Amino acid sequence: RSLSTAARKTLKIGLIPADGIGREVIPAAKQAIEALGSDIPRPEFIDLLAGWETFTKTGNALPHETVDVLRNECDCALFGSVSSPSKKVVGYSSPIVALRKELDLYANVRPVLSVAPEAGQQPAVDLIVVRENTECLYVKQEEQTIGENGKEARATRVITERASRRIGQMAFELALARPRKHLTIIHKSNVLSITDGLFRETVRKVPTLEGLNGKYDDVTIMEQLVDSAVYRVFDVMVAPNLYGDILSDAAAALVGSLGLVPSINAGDSFVMGEPVHGSAPDIVGKGIANPLASIRSAALMLRHLGYTKGADRLDLAVDQVIREGVTLTPDLKGTSSTTEVLNAVLKRI
Amino acid sequence: RSLSTAARKTLKIGLIPADGIGREVIPAAKQAIEALGSDIPRPEFIDLLAGWETFTKTGNALPHETVDVLRNECDCALFGSVSSPSKKVVGYSSPIVALRKELDLYANVRPVLSVAPEAGQQPAVDLIVVRENTECLYVKQEEQTIGENGKEARATRVITERASRRIGQMAFELALARPRKHLTIIHKSNVLSITDGLFRETVRKVPTLEGLNGKYDDVTIMEQLVDSAVYRVFDVMVAPNLYGDILSDAAAALVGSLGLVPSINAGDSFVMGEPVHGSAPDIVGKGIANPLASIRSAALMLRHLGYTKGADRLDLAVDQVIREGVTLTPDLKGTSSTTEVLNAVLKRI
Ligand SMILES: CC(C)[C@H](C(=O)O)[C@@H](O)C(=O)O
Numbered sequence A, B: 001r002s003l004s005t006a007a008r009k010t011l012k013i014g015l016i017p018a019d020g021i022g023r024e025v026i027p028a029a030k031q032a033i034e035a036l037g038s039d040i041p042r043p044e045f046i047d048l049l050a051g052w053e054t055f056t057k058t059g060n061a062l063p064h065e066t067v068d069v070l071r072n073e074c075d076c077a078l079f080g081s082v083s084s085p086s087k088k089v090v091g092y093s094s095p096i097v098a099l100r101k102e103l104d105l106y107a108n109v110r111p112v113l114s115v116a117p118e119a120g121q122q123p124a125v126d127l128i129v130v131r132e133n134t135e136c137l138y139v140k141q142e143e144q145t146i147g148e149n150g151k152e153a154r155a156t157r158v159i160t161e162r163a164s165r166r167i168g169q170m171a172f173e174l175a176l177a178r179p180r181k182h183l184t185i186i187h188k189s190n191v192l193s194i195t196d197g198l199f200r201e202t203v204r205k206v207p208t209l210e211g212l213n214g215k216y217d218d219v220t221i222m223e224q225l226v227d228s229a230v231y232r233v234f235d236v237m238v239a240p241n242l243y244g245d246i247l248s249d250a251a252a253a254l255v256g257s258l259g260l261v262p263s264i265n266a267g268d269s270f271v272m273g274e275p276v277h278g279s280a281p282d283i284v285g286k287g288i289a290n291p292l293a294s295i296r297s298a299a300l301m302l303r304h305l306g307y308t309k310g311a312d313r314l315d316l317a318v319d320q321v322i323r324e325g326v327t328l329t330p331d332l333k334g335t336s337s338t339t340e341v342l343n344a345v346l347k348r349i
């Protein structure tokens, strides 16, 4: 399916709340999208299963039907969050990792943005983590053997030129669109000279690719070792999968709550919004999960599809609710419920 | 060589400043040790080479002589910091990673500690990262091949039962010695179910090892996925090598400067102190590097060898200098030089 927006009368959105608070925040994002009216094609939602509970019922954390419907019927999707089993369970495998691979959603784009005290001011934190989403240790090639001294386990970390190039190009595009235009390559090539060496060199060479003709000349390229990147602030960071996973959580700490950080999983022909937070078993069912990361994820998804006006309206409403500081969930030191925060957003859309 | 302190008349300490500010802070730590007088055996220092500059001169970042002298003549050592080449250089390999392996220094212990406003009060941050120091992606088994879509690189991540057990036991010992006695196992077994699964299960099983007889019954065992661990505070954390590398830098952010965080690389028969910070090319030669992490590393090293009194004197002097807040280097928003901070410490030893 093409990402071209021109011809769409309806927008088919797969909804995969999955586990835990995913089931509380994805319905909120759905309502926020519905509130956009004619700024987007008429949304049609398709409920889809995945997750730990689905596994316990069906023996499959990611039913084939979910993948088929996403691939053949949906224009885009929203994913909630997954619970992990507390012990190794035979046959269980993370559905979000599988989905990213199945749909080749090679870029995980995670903007971390604080809200300035007044509209129009510069926010204190404004960065983007661009995480490669298909390889690194996430290829899940693991084995265990018995050696002289007991069990020995091995995992393979894969970094390819192709995946590094396409995530690199996505990162250059995002950097180019920003005022500072700084792109920082995250790696650990002082230890992983071959794998991270390939990542770093491939990303560095993106601007010289055929047909780009100096397009990225204004982007300043920098580098940072992953360990020392974790307490610093950058403009746009591009990172192999696992580093990106860790760094985006670290960056989220800068804005006070994971409950604010959205992401999209983007490929060349599909996009799936996903809040960065997890399934939060400690607060599940209490009705106090923060819906803002999911609403922002819906905005990112719409923006990626070209629906700038609808995306802006969602983002501005979320910003306003945060700025007013009255209707916030407990993770932001407020006392409001998911529904109250959602209603506050709906009123401001 | 044995770690037993009883018979020692002299303490032979290898000094490996290596690159960058390592050459400014290791001499400071040396002077602090010398100031301890009869609280420790008479120190004898042996200067040893390693690092990027050594590589450019000799073609070897870790000369055999350095390893030989450490192994055969020294009781312990202090390591500074290494610069990394900005491109892949054939034949160069990180000397600190090699040293940890050569001397089987399997535990990297990194206490992150803030200083309370008044002596005797609880510090705001007080945690320990216990990092496995010999395996994970640091085994450096990497290769590159050419596939259909260009270059493909692979690295092997190794987790063994043996290494997980001994780092686990070290972590239980450290947790047991603390008031809260909480041990958090860091892993990512929702993705790496076999390698991180082995790490997690092996550490969990440490208390049931033969001969321990309920020794660790008072330790509370917890777990945290590495991504969500990065913005949280724990008592004692035990982690595979790379996660420990990243998490200890993240924890350092909590105390305001990497220039404060010490570590030891400890094995069953050798210990090497090492500040957690890097070679800091941006401030090298300016005389403003913070010597406190190195002095604290010397204290940790002495404490590990059983010289509690000497270690306490170093730590108390460092605490006092930080608490007074007058003589601090620029990383702590002060205006003093390395020498001035060292002198302030020496005066308070
Ligand atoms: C749930 C887990 C497999 C996932 C990941 O590691 O990618 C999550 O942490 C995320 O960041 O989306």
Ligand SMILES: CC(C)[C@H](C(=O)O)[C@@H](O)C(=O)O
Pocket: A190, A191, A227, B082, B094, B096, B097, B245, B276
């Ligand atoms: C210099 C580098 C190889 C090293 C590591 O990754 O272990 C450093 O970051 C550390 O933490 O000691």
